[in-house]
Amino acid sequence: MNFELSEEQQLLQQTVRQFLEKECPATQLRAVFEGETGFEPSLWKGMVEMGLAGLHLPEAFGGAGLEMIDLALVSESLGWGAAPGPFLGNALGGLAILLAGSDEQKQRWLPRLAGGDAIATVAFDEAGGLWQPEEWALKGSRTLTGSKLNVPFASLADVIVVGLAGGELALVEKGASGIEIRSMEGVDRGRRIDRVSFDGTPAQALPQGAEASARVRDAGLVLLAADAFGAGSRLLDMCVKYAKTREQFGVTIGHFQALKHQLANMAIEIEPARALYWYAAHAFDHIPKQAPRSAALAKAHLGERAMQVARDSVEAHGGIGFTWECDVQIWFKRAMFDRAFLGTPSIHRERAAKLAGW
Amino acid sequence: MNFELSEEQQLLQQTVRQFLEKECPATQLRAVFEGETGFEPSLWKGMVEMGLAGLHLPEAFGGAGLEMIDLALVSESLGWGAAPGPFLGNALGGLAILLAGSDEQKQRWLPRLAGGDAIATVAFDEAGGLWQPEEWALKGSRTLTGSKLNVPFASLADVIVVGLAGGELALVEKGASGIEIRSMEGVDRGRRIDRVSFDGTPAQALPQGAEASARVRDAGLVLLAADAFGAGSRLLDMCVKYAKTREQFGVTIGHFQALKHQLANMAIEIEPARALYWYAAHAFDHIPKQAPRSAALAKAHLGERAMQVARDSVEAHGGIGFTWECDVQIWFKRAMFDRAFLGTPSIHRERAAKLAGW
Amino acid sequence: MDLSYGKQYEEFRAQVQEFLGKHWPPKGADAELPKEEGRRRFRALATEQGYLSRSIPKRYGGSEQEPDEIKANIIREEFRRVHAPGDVTGIGTMMLVPTLLEKGEEWQKEKFVGPTIRGEIGWCQGYSEPGSGSDLASLKTRAELVGDEWVINGQKIWTTTALNADYMFCLCRTEPEAPKHGGISYLLIPMKQPGIEVRPLRQMTGGADFNEVFLTDAKTPKDWIVGKRGEGWLVSRATLKHERNSIGAAATSTAMLAGLVHLAKTTKRGGKPCIEDPEIRQRLVAIEGYVRSHEYSGYRQLTLNSRGESPGILQLMNKLMSTNIGSEVAKLALDVLGEDGLLDAQAGEEMVMLPAGNRSWIAQYMYSLGIAVAGGTANIQRNVIGERGLGLPRDVFADRSPAK
C-alpha cells in the first residue's frame, strides 16, 4: 500500500509553486487579476515550458504522458498560487481531443496544445446550469447554432471543444464564421469566462465524443477539486500567518482561543480532503468503476469546504479581509469558481447518490 | 403594540416554577423519572389545584377560560422544570372534547378533567410517523380495531381521544373491551408513551372531529414548542452555572473563550425563539389565518434548537454531562420528546412550506 | 398581548396621514419650489407638528417630543408610504447629535445640532484605525495643542461618507502619558482643509462604501472638543447608548428572507422552480425560523423599550442574529444561483438588503461577511453576549474599559 506522493510528484508540486512565487508574486498576480484579459502571456509561456500544458498528453504528441494524479497535483499548486490563465480549459480540451478525436484531429491539435502554440477550452454549460453531457441540448454536427455559457477564456482559445446533444463533442476553431464571444464578467478574474454564441458556425465532430464526454467531465471535477484544495489550504496559511502577526490588546490574535479554535476547525475542514482528491485522481486512471463517483464526491466536498474556508478567512482577517487590497478576496473568488464550475456541490451530491444506486 | 406578558401571566409562570422547585426538586424528579410509572399523583394533584388541568377550558366547565398563550406559558414552565406527568395529553384531550364534542360529552368529561377527577390523552400516531389528521388511517366509528403508537400515559388515562381516518375523532374509555395498552419504553421517562391496540373496542365519535382535529394538532405543536423552549433555556442556565463553578487549570472554565462563545451561541439559538412560540400561541387565538403555519414553524424551529442546545449542554459539562447522575440527561430526553412528538422538524418544515404556498 | 398599535395610536396614525395628505407632495405655492427647497419646507412643517427630530429640544431646532418608539415607528411607516422626507439619516443625526446634546457645550449645540438635523451639514466618524479594530482604545492618531489650535496627525479607516462630510467627530490621543483609555479626546474637525486626504477603500465586491482618512497636520480650533481632555473615550461610549432600533435590525432579516424566497421562486433548476426542491424548502423554512424569531423578538424589544424597560440579553443579540441570518441567506442564495455563482458582484452596489438581480446576490454573498465586520466581528458580539448577557468572565487580554 502506497498512498503518498512519489519524490517526482513532490518535486513537480515544488517546482510549480516556486515558479509561481517567482513569476507570479502578489503584485504581479494582482496586476493580471485587475487587468483587461486576465491572461499574462509570459506566465503561460513559463507554464508551458514546465510542460504543464501537455502533462497528461502522450509523449507521441509532445506531452509528458503522465497521469491524472500528476495533473491534479499541478492543479492544486495552481489553486494554491491562484495562478491566472487557461490551464483548466486547455487541459480538458486536450483530453477531449485525445479521447474522442480522430488521428488527424489529434495530430493537428495535441502537439500544438502541448507546445503552447495553441490554446484549447471547453464549452459545456447551457442556460439553466446544464453542465452534464446528458443534459446538453445544443444540436448540430457540421454547423452549430445556439450558445454556451461560462466558457473559460473563449476569446483566447484557438479551438473550442463544444458539448452537443447526446453527449457528443465537436471542435470549433478560432474566428469561425458566425461565432460571437462576449465576456460574462466572471467573479474569478484570474479565470475569465465568456458567453459563446454560434450562428451557422462550422464545426468538426469528434468521432468518439459520446463515449468520451463524461470522462472529460470527470477529469474536470477532479481538477477543480484539486484547485479548490490548493486555494483552501493557501487561505488557511494566510489566516494562520495573520493570527501570528496581527496584534490586539497587546497580544497576537492567535492567543484568543475562539480564533484558535476557528482556525483549527478550518484546518480539519480542508486538510483531510487532500486525500479525497488524491483518491479521485488515482481512481480516474486505476479504479475505473469508482472513477465517476469519486470525482463527483471530491468536487462536491471540496467545492463546499474551500468555499466555507474562504468565508471563514475573511472573518479571520477582520475588516481588512473584506477589502479589495487584501489578497484573501482573490482566493475567495478562486473558491467561488471551483465551487460552481461544472456544477454546484448539490448537483454532484445528487449524482453521487444516484451513482451509489441510492 | 404590546408583545410582552401581562403581570398575571408573569405571575402564572412564577407560580408554576416555584411549585416545581418546591414539589419537584431534582431528587424528587429523579425518583419519578426512574420509577415504574413516571407519574406522581401528589405532584399532579398539586398542578390540578393550581388550575393547570383546566386552564384553557371554559369556566362553565370548571376551567379558567384562559387562552393558548397562557397554556403555552405553563408548558414552558413545565419544560423548564422537566415536570413529569400527563399535562400535555390531558390538555389536548380536553381541547379536542371542547372543540369537537357534543354538549353531553363536554358535560361528562370537561368538568372532571378540569377538576383532576379524570385524565385524558390523545392517540394520534400510526406506524410510519403518521401523526397528522390527514394521514390517519384507523377506521371505525362505534367500534375500533387497529392500533396507535406513542400515546402519552395511555395506561393512566380515563379517556383517550383517538384520531381516525378523515381526521375524525372518537373517545375510548378506560378499560373498554378489546383494548390493550403496552409500554413503548420511551426515552423521556417523565412522559411515558404506550402502544394502544383496539380489537372491536367500543368508541364514541366526537361530532365535530373532522373540523377540530387539525386545530388540536396545532395546539399540540404550540405546547411542544413552548416546552422545548423551557427545556432549552433551563439547559443553558445549567451550563452557565457549571461554567461559573467548575474549575480547570486554576480558573473557572467560563474563562475559556471557546466555551464562553459556545455558551453565547447556545443563548442566541434559544433565547430569541421565545418570541416565536409566543407569536404562535397568540396567533392560535387571535390570527386564525396564521395559526397553523406559525405553530408548525415554532415546533420545527424549537424542536431543533432545543435539541441542539441539549447536545451542546452535554459537551459543555464534559464527561460528567454524559452520565445518568447528571441532570442534563433528563432535559436532553425532554428535548428529544418535544422534537419528535407530533412529527419531527423536517415534517413541519415541509408543512410550513406548503402552507406558505411554496 | 396585542400586536395592533392600539386605539390611541391608530388615531395618531390618522393625524399623520391627514398631515401628509395636506403637505406631501407639496401643494399650491410650495409645489412650485425647487425640489430641495420643497423638502426643506416640508421638514420644517413636519417638525413643527412634532413628527421629526422628536428627541431634539426645540431651542436647537427639534420638536422635543416625549419619547415614544411606537409613534416614531408609525411616523416612519406613514412617511415611507408616501415617500415623504423623514428625519435626516446618517451618522451625524444618529451619533453626533445625541452626543452633543449629552456632553457638548451650549455653543456647540447651537452651532451644530440645527444644521445637522436639517441636513445642511454632514458628518463622518473618526474612530477605527488600521491598527485598532476590536481594540479601539489602542488608537494612535495624535492631536497636539499648538497655540489655540489642535494639530492632528494620523490615519482613520472604515470611514463612511468621508468624501462628502463637512466635519468629522474624531477620537484622538491628546495625553500620550495617560493610560490607554484616559489619553483620548473627542474632537470635531473640519474635513475641507489641506491637512485631510480621503481615499476610497475598495471592497472585495468592487464597490467602495468606506474610506481611509489621512490627517497630516490637520487643524481644528482649541475649543472644538466635546467633553474635557482625556474624556473622549467616555464621550464616545455615551453615544453607543443611543444606538438602537431593534425593529430595524429585524426588518433587514425579513427583507433578506423575502428576497431569497423570491429568488427561489424565480430561479429554475432542472426545469422546475428551485422552491419546489425539497432540500431548498427545508433550508428556507429553517432560516425562516431564525428570521421570525428575530422579527418577533423585535416586537418584544419595541414593547419593552417603549415602556422604558430593558429587553436584557435580547438587545445584545440583534447584531449577531442579523449576521448569522445574513450569512445563511447568502449561502442558500448561492446554491439557488447555481451557475450564476460564477458571475462577478454588482460592482459599486450599495449594501443590498433585498438584492435585485443575481449579480447583486453575489454582492450580498460577500456583504454577508462585511456585515459581520461592520458590527464588530462576530467574536466580539459573542464576547458581549457571554460577558454582559450571561455574566461570564471577561477575556483575560481585554483590559477593562472605564465605561461600561
Next chain:
Amino acid sequence: MDLSYGKQYEEFRAQVQEFLGKHWPPKGADAELPKEEGRRRFRALATEQGYLSRSIPKRYGGSEQEPDEIKANIIREEFRRVHAPGDVTGIGTMMLVPTLLEKGEEWQKEKFVGPTIRGEIGWCQGYSEPGSGSDLASLKTRAELVGDEWVINGQKIWTTTALNADYMFCLCRTEPEAPKHGGISYLLIPMKQPGIEVRPLRQMTGGADFNEVFLTDAKTPKDWIVGKRGEGWLVSRATLKHERNSIGAAATSTAMLAGLVHLAKTTKRGGKPCIEDPEIRQRLVAIEGYVRSHEYSGYRQLTLNSRGESPGILQLMNKLMSTNIGSEVAKLALDVLGEDGLLDAQAGEEMVMLPAGNRSWIAQYMYSLGIAVAGGTANIQRNVIGERGLGLPRDVFADRSPAK
C-alpha cells in the same frame, strides 16, 4: 500511488492464510482441548510465527518483529476473516505494556508483560479524577510510602474494565510539595484488595461502560512504581506516543456511514424509503465527503507511518474527525428515525459502531456525544490541532506540561 499492498505483501498474506488453514480452527489433538486452552495454544503458535505480539521482545514472550504496519494490518484482516484469536486487546496491551517496555524495571517487564499479552491478567487505567478532566495534572489521589508499601487514598473515574481488572496502572500524587506535574508517580496497584471499591458509572443511555474506583488505604509494594518518584507524568505521556492505529479511527467512521445508509434504505417515510428523500440524500453524501476524507487520510497515515515518517497535522485530527462525523451521523439518523426518536436507548448497549436496531441508534445518538468526551473534549482536540498542528500560542491558563 498504489492502493494494493504490493507483491511481497501479498506473498506474506498467502503465508498467513496458509498458517491459518493449518491451525485455525484447531486441528487434530488441539481440536479436543477446552476452548480457552485451544486459543492459548493457537496464540502461542501464532506468536512463534511472528504474527502476534510483534512489537514485544522475545524474552518477554513476544515475537520481536520489525515494525511493519502493513503486515500488522494484513494479519488483523486475515485473522478476523477466520475469527482466529488475535493479539489480546485492551488497555493493558495497548498502554501498559509499551510503557513498561520503555520505562519499566527488568523485573517488572518479566513479571507483567508476558501474562498481559497472553491475556492471563487484565488491567485498568487510573488517570482521570472527578476534579481533573482536561486538567489531568491537577489530580489529587495521594500515595504515601509507609514502610515498604504505598498507601493510596483517592478516587478515579472513567475507569473502563475496572470490574474485571487484576491491576490498575495509576497516577498518584506522591510528592505533595513538588510542582503540579513533578509530584506525580506511576504506580501499579492490585485491584483485588479490601482498600479498593469499584462502582459502575451509569451513562445517560442506561448502560455502564465506565466505573468509579475508590481507593481507601489501598496498598501496593514499594517497588511497584514505574520510573522514579515524581516522574509519573512523563511516564504516562510516553504511552500516548503508542496510541495510534489511524486506520482504526477511520474504520469507525466508514462503519457508521454504512449503518446510516442501511437505516435510510430500510426506514420508510410517507411510504417511500428515506434514502429517496432528496434532502436525506444531500446530507448523506455531504457526510460521506467527510468519511472518505477520513478513510483515505487513514491510508496516507498508514503509508507514512509504515515508512517511519510523520503524517504531521493529520494524525492530530483523527479523534476530532471521528467526533464530528459521529455527531453528524447521529443527527441525520435521528431525522431518519422519525417517530422512533421517542424510544429509549438500548439500555446496557455497548458502544455501538454499526447500530443494529433503532433503539441502538438512539444509544448512538447519545454515544456520539460520549465519544467526544472519551477522546478528551472536542475543545481539547482543537487546542491540540491549533497549537501543535498550526503552531498557534498555547492557552494562557494551560500551564506548560513538561512532556510534549
